[in-house]
Amino acid sequence: MINKDITVRFRDIDSMGHVNNAVFFTYFEEGRKEFVGSLFNIVEPGDYSFILASISCDFLRPVKLGNSITLQLWVGDIGQKSFDLEYSLIDKGDESIVYAKGRSVQVFFDYEKNKTVTIPKYFLEKILGLRKRS
Amino acid sequence: MINKDITVRFRDIDSMGHVNNAVFFTYFEEGRKEFVGSLFNIVEPGDYSFILASISCDFLRPVKLGNSITLQLWVGDIGQKSFDLEYSLIDKGDESIVYAKGRSVQVFFDYEKNKTVTIPKYFLEKILGLRKRS
Amino acid sequence: MINKDITVRFRDIDSMGHVNNAVFFTYFEEGRKEFVGSLFNIVEPGDYSFILASISCDFLRPVKLGNSITLQLWVGDIGQKSFDLEYSLIDKGDESIVYAKGRSVQVFFDYEKNKTVTIPKYFLEKILGLRKRS
Amino acid sequence: MINKDITVRFRDIDSMGHVNNAVFFTYFEEGRKEFVGSLFNIVEPGDYSFILASISCDFLRPVKLGNSITLQLWVGDIGQKSFDLEYSLIDKGDESIVYAKGRSVQVFFDYEKNKTVTIPKYFLEKILGLRKRS
Numbered sequence A, B, C, D: 001m002i003n004k005d006i007t008v009r010f011r012d013i014d015s016m017g018h019v020n021n022a023v024f025f026t027y028f029e030e031g032r033k034e035f036v037g038s039l040f041n042i043v044e045p046g047d048y049s050f051i052l053a054s055i056s057c058d059f060l061r062p063v064k065l066g067n068s069i070t071l072q073l074w075v076g077d078i079g080q081k082s083f084d085l086e087y088s089l090i091d092k093g094d095e096s097i098v099y100a101k102g103r104s105v106q107v108f109f110d111y112e113k114n115k116t117v118t119i120p121k122y123f124l125e126k127i128l129g130l131r132k133r134s
Helices: A021-040 A121-130 B021-040 B121-130 C021-040 C121-130 D021-040 D121-130
Strands: A002-006 A050-059 A069-078 A082-091 A098-110 B002-006 B050-059 B069-078 B082-091 B098-110 C002-006 C050-059 C069-078 C082-091 C098-110 D002-006 D050-059 D069-078 D082-091 D098-110
Touching: A002 A021, A021 A050, A021 A069, A021 A082, A021 A098, A021 A121, A021 B021, A050 A082, A069 A121, B002 B021, B021 B050, B021 B069, B021 B082, B021 B098, B021 B121, B050 B082, B069 B121, C002 C021, C021 C050, C021 C069, C021 C082, C021 C098, C021 C121, C021 D021, C050 C082, C069 C121, D002 D021, D021 D050, D021 D069, D021 D082, D021 D098, D021 D121, D050 D082, D069 D121
Parallel strands: none
Antiparallel strands: A002 A069, A050 A098, A050 B050, A069 A082, A082 A098, B002 B069, B050 B098, B069 B082, B082 B098, C002 C069, C050 C098, C050 D050, C069 C082, C082 C098, D002 D069, D050 D098, D069 D082, D082 D098
């Protein structure tokens, strides 16, 4: 599991007084940044070899400016060409407070051949350690 | 069905050269703004009487800066306390080009009583006309 | 002068209930996008040959979600290697209502040589027509 | 002086591959958030008693995704009804690397009377300690 503390910015808050729904996906993206950075040492996003096919979020509690939050990220289901990531946005001080849960599907893609491809073996081996414990 | 043209801003594009995934949810939000504005004449978002419970997006094609896009919005399933909205982000000039599809669940909420409530009748009657034709 | 209508998005509004200060610079950027697009037919931002050296904004009135706004853009002072752009964010229906005024300095830059360069003649000729009338 | 570390988000980067110009103002805003939070214990932004009248930024070096940055904030000139804040965005590891410098003017405002007012004494006393050393 990857843990990434998130700083809620003033700009993240919308006129309802809590973090805007679209911003949760930016938080999830910070998790993916950490994922490719810590596992594969990739900083330049153009070097990602997978594309985001779909993403979803369940909003459980509003996040406010003063909240201290942590994003948790796991690897979910793994297919031949795609893999899932699962997200949980929790309170930094109390893991039982869950603000949101999310899931995304990533597909491996060969930009030169312009088609989906099988997940490379080196990649598979790395991400197995991030699978959610049942 | 609600149709809303969206102007792709330079700021919407990320370092991959196309509209960032989180921004699709801002486009969907523009659809909801149009939805409450055109149906219920609500401009101030604090006057919305429902909350966003979940939202998802399937990314079918990348959107680039030069693309002219239109967001289509329908009412999907309707429950006792909640209703779905469905989104389709299409090319303004060619409806067969679909960039993304989305869905969100809205729940009616009584902020004073702090609990979910039944969808008001006046609301139901208004949104029935926006249901997707099968 | 370039006129560009701006749609105020729900996401542009912050918790104070009006357009966030940083978003005004995104509106100005939309003006620059129109500037390079209409004058030089440039869509891909990587093809811009100048860089933004500085920018400022005076906030005169808050912009709210329901406001219809237009961005006006002129060319200001022109130097040997740099030129100014001036911005005025006005009400679409009443030009006398000015929400904000801004100014930016753009410097011509040769990315291969990594140094500032003289403004090309073809560029100068094009932008002269956008100078503010005194 | 206030020091605030800033995490560069993937979403902050634009299609040019570095932090978008408007985002620098969001970084400055994080400095103001820290300013009102640490000095006056204010978390809710609606409790700010001043408004942003103008802001500017000089862009000295591009900020990239991998950069570790710190925002420095000082109090600049102080008038009867307004005060300046000055910003410097530096490299966290090497203070001599300055990415951007900024300045903003804040005006005290009485929302009930809808007019500018003199800076309260308690406020003045607090901010004097944050003045830039010459």
